[in-house]
Amino acid sequence: MQDRNGIEGADMNVLIGIIVPLGILFSVLTVAAGLIWLERRLLAFWQDRYGPNRVGAYGLLQPLADAIKLMFKEDWVPPFSDKPVFILAPIVIVITVVLAFAVIPFAPGIVVIDLNVGLLFFLGMSSLGVYSVVLGGWASNSKYSLLGGLRASAQMLSYEVFMGISVMGVVMMAGSFNLGDIIEAQRIGWFWIPQFFGMVIFIIAGLAETRRLPFDLPEAESELVAGFHTEYSGMKFGLFFVGEYIGITLVSAMIVTLYFGGWLGPFLPPIVWFTIKTFLFICGFILLRAAMPRPRYDQLMSYGWKILLPIAMANLLITGALLLRAM
Amino acid sequence: MLGTLRSIWNVFLHLWHKKETVQYPEEKPYLPPRWRGRIILSRDADGGERCVACYLCAVACPVDCISLQATEDEHGRRYPEFFRINFSRCIFCGFCEEACPTYAIQLTPDFEMAEYKRENLVYEKEDLLISGPGKYPDYNFYNVAGTSIAGKDKGEAENERPPVDIRSLMP
Numbered sequence A: 001m002q003d004r005n006g007i008e009g010a011d012m013n014v015l016i017g018i019i020v021p022l023g024i025l026f027s028v029l030t031v032a033a034g035l036i037w038l039e040r041r042l043l044a045f046w047q048d049r050y051g052p053n054r055v056g057a058y059g060l061l062q063p064l065a066d067a068i069k070l071m072f073k074e075d076w077v078p079p080f081s082d083k084p085v086f087i088l089a090p091i092v093i094v095i096t097v098v099l100a101f102a103v104i105p106f107a108p109g110i111v112v113i114d115l116n117v118g119l120l121f122f123l124g125m126s127s128l129g130v131y132s133v134v135l136g137g138w139a140s141n142s143k144y145s146l147l148g149g150l151r152a153s154a155q156m157l158s159y160e161v162f163m164g165i166s167v168m169g170v171v172m173m174a175g176s177f178n179l180g181d182i183i184e185a186q187r188i189g190w191f192w193i194p195q196f197f198g199m200v201i202f203i204i205a206g207l208a209e210t211r212r213l214p215f216d217l218p219e220a221e222s223e224l225v226a227g228f229h230t231e232y233s234g235m236k237f238g239l240f241f242v243g244e245y246i247g248i249t250l251v252s253a254m255i256v257t258l259y260f261g262g263w264l265g266p267f268l269p270p271i272v273w274f275t276i277k278t279f280l281f282i283c284g285f286i287l288l289r290a291a292m293p294r295p296r297y298d299q300l301m302s303y304g305w306k307i308l309l310p311i312a313m314a315n316l317l318i319t320g321a322l323l324l325r326a327m
Numbered sequence B: 001m002l003g004t005l006r007s008i009w010n011v012f013l014h015l016w017h018k019k020e021t022v023q024y025p026e027e028k029p030y031l032p033p034r035w036r037g038r039i040i041l042s043r044d045a046d047g048g049e050r051c052v053a054c055y056l057c058a059v060a061c062p063v064d065c066i067s068l069q070a071t072e073d074e075h076g077r078r079y080p081e082f083f084r085i086n087f088s089r090c091i092f093c094g095f096c097e098e099a100c101p102t103y104a105i106q107l108t109p110d111f112e113m114a115e116y117k118r119e120n121l122v123y124e125k126e127d128l129l130i131s132g133p134g135k136y137p138d139y140n141f142y143n144v145a146g147t148s149i150a151g152k153d154k155g156e157a158e159n160e161r162p163p164v165d166i167r168s169l170m171p
Helices: A002-046 A062-072 A082-101 A117-139 A143-174 A179-188 A198-209 A234-259 A270-291 A297-326 B004-015 B056-060 B095-099
Strands: B039-041 B067-073 B078-086 B105-107
Touching: A002 A062, A002 A082, A002 A234, A002 B004, A082 A117, A082 A234, A082 B039, A117 A179, A117 A234, A117 B095, A143 A179, A143 A198, A143 A297, A179 A234, A198 A234, A198 A270, A198 A297, A198 B095, A234 A270, A234 A297, A234 B004, A270 B004, B056 B095, B095 B105
Parallel strands: none
Antiparallel strands: B039 B105, B067 B078
């Protein structure tokens, strides 16, 4: 009997090791599909429309219809493009954002890898995601795509700088790069109050990182057709889309983890708290898209380097000084 | 900065505003009586065809979608032998209705004429003719026009004086 229990315990560990990543992968991809519907519905509501409400109850099956449509579209690779890179680019974006989810702690114990440098892993993965956009824009070998890719590389370079700097305040306060530890350190108080400026800058940088509307200059459908994915069609375009939506979920989850106490919260189970908070931030991202115009390119750059970077630096210095004084 | 936040808040409040969308198949839009939709051929109050096959509608049509052939019945009354409107060309400009001297051709408040086959958009006379007088219930061309047909000679129409004998010297 005892022997059998021991084997069962080991089996359970293996089982959890399989179920948790698969569950996270499944839920992340489902959420990304659901977001297509959610975004269209919410945008419609904020523009006094209904949005897709015909396919299934409340239009919930709209992503399924969209997916079927995308699957059956002609998957065209332009003859003038750099074919291997052209095919690789949309794959890269999905892989990087999904990999970044590996370090997000959804609840105590529900995390794929409890990495000691989880935050750095996230930053690294989101930086790698830029390659997808830049390579996609370059390999398409068309003017609009190239312009989109150029804009993307400049935007990512400048906004990644202070994205990294803004989270360092949190790292100093928690004393760890491990995301689980950062959440545990927020038991005494969520970090968004002491790190208010860090939070604002991280949200703005996260927006720029996911190329969402106030910062969608790489895509800019009113100027560049579709920017870096002008030449993409069918499911390759779909992958860019899915990558963007998983990116929104990822950044929302990171904001919640770093500044809003992750799975901490009274009464409800941790996973529910994490989901609610992440969902609210996703809705916030969609609201920003509904409300804000796209800045001009030079405005974007000067806003980043002249305003946000100094604030991020000041935040870092002041946090460090106060922490040293408290010690 | 404050302005941006206020505009975000104002956009958020739109969640509770009334929607502009008309949920079409369930909720029909209001179409005014003079809406320029599906074209019909109307009849007089006594049931006779109004169209006198004068070709003015076909001439007025900017896309040449109306074709017809005039003929006469035993009473000397003109009518179209066939009357065909190709609705795949029609732009619903209403010029045919304006050109029509007898109020026969009229545009109606109806736009639901989608078809799966393009050929089905070609409407023949029996598709176009309706049983009623349309927008002008009391109008009858032959009752007001000076033309003579069987049962009505010159000078017998409404508001018409008897014809002047141009060979007579009397006033």
